[in-house]
Amino acid sequence: MYRDGTRKSIWQEEIKRFSSDTDLNQPFDVAIVGGGITGASTALQLQRSGKKCILVEAANIGFGTTGGTTAHLDDFFDTTYAQAISDFGLDQAKLLAEAGKDAMRIIESNISGFNIQCDFEKKVAYLFALDEKQAKQLDDMVEASSKVGHIMEYTDQIPFPIPFEKAVIIPDQGQFHPIKYIKALCEAFMSAGGNIVEDCLCESHEEDNDQVIISTSKGKINVQQVVYATHIPPGVNKLHFTNAPYRSYVIAFGLKDNDYTQQLGYDLSDPYHYYRIHEINGEKLLIAGGEDHKTGHTEDTGECFTRLENYVRQYFDLDIPYYSWSSQYYEPVDGLPYIGKMPGSNGRTYIATGFRGNGMMFGSLSSQILTDLIVNGSSKYEKLFDPGRIKVGAGFTNFVKENAEVVFDFVKDKLTREYIRSLEEIKEGEAKIIWYDGDSYALYKESGGKLHALKSTCPHAYCEVRWNSAELTWDCPCHGSRFSVNGRILTGPTVENLRRIDLEADN
Numbered sequence: 334m335y336r337d338g339t340r341k342s343i344w345q346e347e348i349k350r351f352s353s354d355t356d357l358n359q360p361f362d363v364a365i366v367g368g369g370i371t372g373a374s375t376a377l378q379l380q381r382s383g384k385k386c387i388l389v390e391a392a393n394i395g396f397g398t399t400g401g402t403t404a405h406l407d408d409f410f411d412t413t414y415a416q417a418i419s420d421f422g423l424d425q426a427k428l429l430a431e432a433g434k435d436a437m438r439i440i441e442s443n444i445s446g447f448n449i450q451c452d453f454e455k456k457v458a459y460l461f462a463l464d465e466k467q468a469k470q471l472d473d474m475v476e477a478s479s480k481v482g483h484i485m486e487y488t489d490q491i492p493f494p495i496p497f498e499k500a501v502i503i504p505d506q507g508q509f510h511p512i513k514y515i516k517a518l519c520e521a522f523m524s525a526g527g528n529i530v531e532d533c534l535c536e537s538h539e540e541d542n543d544q545v546i547i548s549t550s551k552g553k554i555n556v557q558q559v560v561y562a563t564h565i566p567p568g569v570n571k572l573h574f575t576n577a578p579y580r581s582y583v584i585a586f587g588l589k590d591n592d593y594t595q596q597l598g599y600d601l602s603d604p605y606h607y608y609r610i611h612e613i614n615g616e617k618l619l620i621a622g623g624e625d626h627k628t629g630h631t632e633d634t635g636e637c638f639t640r641l642e643n644y645v646r647q648y649f650d651l652d653i654p655y656y657s658w659s660s661q662y663y664e665p666v667d668g669l670p671y672i673g674k675m676p677g678s679n680g681r682t683y684i685a686t687g688f689r690g691n692g693m694m695f696g697s698l699s700s701q702i703l704t705d706l707i708v709n710g711s712s713k714y715e716k717l718f719d720p721g722r723i724k725v726g727a728g729f730t731n732f733v734k735e736n737a738e739v740v741f742d743f744v745k746d747k748l749t750r751e752y753i754r755s756l757e758e759i760k761e762g763e764a765k766i767i768w769y770d771g772d773s774y775a776l777y778k779e780s781g782g783k784l785h786a787l788k789s790t791c792p793h794a795y796c797e798v799r800w801n802s803a804e805l806t807w808d809c810p811c812h813g814s815r816f817s818v819n820g821r822i823l824t825g826p827t828v829e830n831l832r833r834i835d836l837e838a839d840n
């Protein structure tokens with residue numbers, strides 16, 4: 334498995350192993366935990382700024398969301414400039430617009446500086462309203478964009494076969510192949526003397542006045558600073574209360590002819606649908622995405638693909654789906670990412686998370702912010718993206734709602750487990766949480782009859798996991814930890830597997 338799900342993403346064939354025989358006993362300046370776009374970009378920038386770095390990845394480079402993204406490079410964000418002005422004020426919203434430009438500059442400069450062949454293309458984006466309510470929202474977005482110096486212009490036509498009420502064109506957007514890109518960043522990092530250690534789970538860290546000691550599955554590492562590029566860091570901390578995990582679904586369809594636009598398209602539905610073309614192995618495919626929901630909060634995740642496919646086929650005449658996959662992103666309660674010093678740290682532990690659907694940009698921007706903070710002690714973005722902020726007003730209702738839902742999920746799942754009389758009751762391909770002899774278990778029967786049994790309580794915060802039929806995984810609805818049918822960790826913040834039950838031994 335090269336990705337944190339059973340389905341293959343369109344990018345997956347490019348994922349390769351980085352083998353390294355790094356001696357973990359030597360001291361390092363900075364450990365970067367997590368080998369997605371955030372970790373790879375940050376490791377490279379820190380190493381080039383003179384720091385001796387080690388990149389530690391639990392599985393393989395590209396295993397997480399970067400291996401399951403759609404890699405649009407947009408400087409208009411899921412949190413609109415209208416929302417940013419209303420919640421953070423005009424000056425901060427202008428800084429957010431600057432962040433978008435900086436992120437694009439970082440990506441372009443990496444691509445040209447390291448001569449990265451990653452199918453990078455500049456594009457025009459079309460944002461279209463499907464009804465009057467969305468049209469009003471679009472008007473607000475255009476007005477706010479002009480206030481922050483971001484270009485959006487009305488247009489009467491869009492190159493997508495979708496009826497629309499109102500639309501805008503946004504110049505200077507982009508797309509690329511995310512795995513080709515981060516693979517090249519990792520190679521540049523190693524050429525600059527950096528170290529990569531895969532299959533190395535970071536379990537915890539201890540920070541004191543002189544150093545940070547990281548405990549990993551391969552031993553302890555001594556560093557001056559640690560950067561968590563893992564979404565939510567391991568353990569229980571404040572970030573769990575300010576970020577909620579969401580799943581999003583993607584299908585890559587074959588095209589019937591070449592009469593498809595090469596530009597980027599997005600509607601304003603909630604959740605929104607998005608479209609773009611990418612050529613894989615000489616064949617152009619239409620990538621379409623949407624159907625987002627909170628992790629563990631949809632009964633049948635497989636149906637999300639059916640709904641997405643039916644929706645897209647209403648408008649586009651397409652060949653078969655070649656790929657379909659889902660992946661996980663994190664919603665920050667007040668709409669802006671958390672990039673900077675970890676809450677509670679005395680200045681040696683850093684974090685970059687809460688990117689919504691804009692992690693290609695914010696993950697890249699994180700490399701600059703974190704390098705500035707670690708090397709120079711300050712960044713122009715440190716206040717805007719401060720991980721320690723609690724902004725009552727912006728996001729406070731979400732903060733209360735998301736955390737009330739976590740408590741509700743915790744209690745509800747403890748009360749609603751099923752009893753079964755015999756394991757024969759579970760059909761092939763079926764998964765169930767059952768109650769047996771005072772304990773609860775997660776059972777999955779493969780086609781062919783092999784039964785996998787696990788303790789169903791997530792070791793992170795003791796919520797009950799729920800079945801994800803789309804990816805054949807057990808997902809925790811509270812903080813987004815995910816496990817394979819064997820109980821192996823796929824996604825943190827847990828650092829422990831689900832306990833396997835040996836059914837043979839119990840008989």
Ligand SMILES: Cc1cc2nc3c(=O)[nH]c(=O)nc-3n(C[C@H](O)[C@H](O)[C@H](O)COP(=O)(O)OP(=O)(O)OC[C@H]3O[C@@H](n4cnc5c(N)ncnc54)[C@H](O)[C@@H]3O)c2cc1C
Pocket residue numbers: 366367368369370371372389390391392393394395396397398399400401402403404405406407533534535536562563564567580581582583622659660661662685688689690691692693694695696823824825828
């Ligand atoms: C379907 C979908 C489509 C998207 N489309 C776009 C888009 O078009 N444009 C855009 O800008 N953004 C998009 N996003 C968001 C973007 O893909 C993510 O925000 C981004 O990939 C996050 O990168 P990352 O490096 O922070 O995390 P990841 O890529 O998830 O990397 C984190 C890594 O950390 C590792 N890890 C975790 N815990 C540990 C530990 N304890 N020890 C060691 N390693 C650990 C994981 O194995 C993983 O490899 C999309 C997201 C989804 C879900």
